[in-house]
Amino acid sequence: QVQLVESGGGLVQPGGSLRLSCAASGSIFSIYAMGWYRQAPGKQREWVAGITNSGSTAYADSVKGRFTISRDNAKNTVYLQMNSLKPEDTAVYYCNTWGRQFAPWGQGTQVTVSS
DSSP: OEEEEEOEEEEEEEETEEEEEEEEEOOOOGGOEEEEEETTTSSSOEEEEEOOSSSSSEEEETTTTTEEEEGGGTEEEEEEOOOOOOOOOOEEEEEEESSSOOOOOOOOOOEEOOO
């Protein structure tokens, strides 16, 4: 099974940027569609962005135009570039497969957007 480790979160002011990384174990990473998910305090986990094994992308309406998902199959890594951050983006961010059975969830990485 795939093991997932997220990193890159932190505290940032509104309008700032962060780049998150998700490292996936295993030798067959390239066949999976991958996604980013987030969970804000008191709210259900939600899907944020997805990328197929061939590089096609999709985004939740709440982040479209501000976030960019990408992947580097040679490094077994998926990224989330987050620009123009808003306080509403504050959440724990997780990566996982997209459109298939989930792998075990990692610890996530905390993103806090605040003045």
